[in-house]
Amino acid sequence: MSVIAIQSNLRDYTVHFHDDASFIEGFTRFPQKLFVIDENVWKLHGTGCLAALADSERVIFPVSEELKNLESVMELYDRLMECSAKKNMTLISIGGGIIQDITGFVASTLYRGLNWVFIPTTLLAQADSCIGSKTSLNYKRFKNLIGTFYPPSEVHIFSKFLQTLEKYDFLSGMGEVAKLHIMGGVDTISSFIVVLPALLRRDDAAILLAIRRSLTVKLSYMEGDEFDTGRRNLLNYGHCFGHALETVSGYAIPHGQAVVVGMLVANRIAVKRGLLSEVAAQRFAEHFLNLLLDFKLELSGYSLAELIAAMRQDKKRVGDGLVMVMVTDTLEMVKADDVKTEEIEMAVKSFP
Ligand SMILES: NC(=O)c1ccc[n+]([C@@H]2O[C@H](COP(=O)([O-])OP(=O)(O)OC[C@H]3O[C@@H](n4cnc5c(N)ncnc54)[C@H](O)[C@@H]3O)[C@@H](O)[C@H]2O)c1
Ligand SMILES: [Zn+2]
Known part of the structure; x- marks a missing residue:
């Protein structure tokens, strides 16, 4: 032990x-x-x-x-x-x-x-x-x-x-694990991509390492900000849109799966804002994010107005804009609180 x-x-x-x-x-x-x-x-x-x-x-x-x-x-x-x-x-x-x-x-x-x-x-x-x-x-x-x-x-x-665990509950957890490995930096995400097949076949040793690494990364973001007033907010990567999608789907989409979609949406906005290159966003999507979805990603069935209304309920919103945490090419996390409805619309429409 x-x-x-x-x-x-x-x-x-x-x-x-x-x-x-x-x-x-x-x-x-x-x-x-x-x-x-x-x-x-x-x-x-x-x-x-x-x-x-x-x-x-x-x-x-x-x-x-x-x-x-x-x-x-x-x-x-x-x-x-x-x-x-x-x-x-x-x-x-x-x-x-x-x-x-x-x-x-x-x-x-x-x-x-x-x-x-x-x-x-x-x-x-x-x-x-x-x-x-x-x-x-x-x-x-x-x-x-x-x-x-x-x-x-x-x-x-x-x-x-x-x-x-049922497959979609396991994949839901993998969504959060992927998020924390992105936030852990270049080496962490590179090793995650290498062990992904072992994780997906639930190799216990690989899972245990991923759990430890995830907890270590989470701890590093909580250090000095246990009550979530600053740096800890960055852990909300994927959650700003993810929570809204979870709500609007009537919880049909489990939490970690909604977070995966939320990361894909945040990455689209980051590309548009020049924070993340198109190539990097593609790589994230193809190398692991898409592989972690247990369903075909179709956002066209959800009402954009309802998604935006749910995003407006975000506890961390202060001004008029919507809040979104994004990742840059160098895997730095940034939080924007001026995201516009049109940016969400653009990102949502880029999915089928
Ligand atoms: N408090 C926090 O810091 C925090 C952080 C992230 C998420 N959450 C919340 O956690 C919830 C999601 O949690 P979750 O993904 O663990 O899901 P969950 O608790 O809903 O469990 C998912 C399903 O797995 C079943 N299950 C649990 N253990 C199992 C096992 N060993 N084998 C087979 N089935 C098992 C459950 O009965 C359930 O049907 C969301 O409500 C989310 O908002 C809380
Ligand atoms: Zn979460």
Whole structure:
């Protein structure tokens, strides 16, 4: 087992990497705890990796973007209030980004903060969302509008969980992994392109390296800006348009897949603004971004007006313009807050 120690203004925490699932049993010995487990994960692993939890008190939670809301949070409040221990209890969440966001919000708000352990089971959660302290809920039609900053006290990564992910959920995680590897610079993205075939056939060693590299890059952008007021904003590459697409598609397009489309759109605008060469944008698209999409990219079916309206809800927007993070030829990240509707229209129309 190896460990990454993360410093946070809220609470320092640790990310543990495990070679086998024996660590799970250790949590059954916690004195006061409640497990909240993604329903699909329990179905797939309840008699395997998670068999040690057979006699533990647990809530099996169905997941979908529609359920990432305050009602689900209240359901869990009720369940936790039934437990005799209050502040001293540990909430142990097992699942992907949705379970993380719901239970993280619960842990951060109930009794002004519960002890919280997170065991991510999707590629997106292991390689990206498990660090960074954010919890987010959807509100009405708007994505991640409500949230808090609250890190788990421990994150435990067991990459073999990823072998049972559906292809599009795996590819969704690969979207975030690709984003972080672009943001890691020339060497990082070059090695990503080399190992891409191994990643796509879910070679465990390749996945583990990609997870570690992704977390290291994410950490480097969070350093000194945990609360996302400056440099950390750059991690929103692909998300400005991606969140809008996710919303307008009624969440039919999973998060990381929408981020891939968001990177393609941002790259088109960067080319038009002279930040990125056409050749580099083509290379990004052909060498990996297009390979990570589980569907034929067609944006013509979506209403441009709705996409722009959703982009206007961006939490980080300050002026009249739309916000977009873009990448340059030298793989520097830049954030523009003056993107015009016409630029989005041009980029969207460049796809079929
Ligand atoms: N808090 C953050 O910092 C942060 C960062 C990025 C994304 N997010 C959020 O994370 C969410 C997306 O998370 P996600 O991509 O992990 O998806 P998810 O949690 O929706 O899980 C995707 C699907 O995979 C299933 N699943 C989970 N683990 C599995 C396993 N091991 N085997 C088989 N199936 C499994 C789930 O049941 C679900 O059907 C979005 O809501 C996004 O906004 C949060
Ligand atoms: Zn994301």
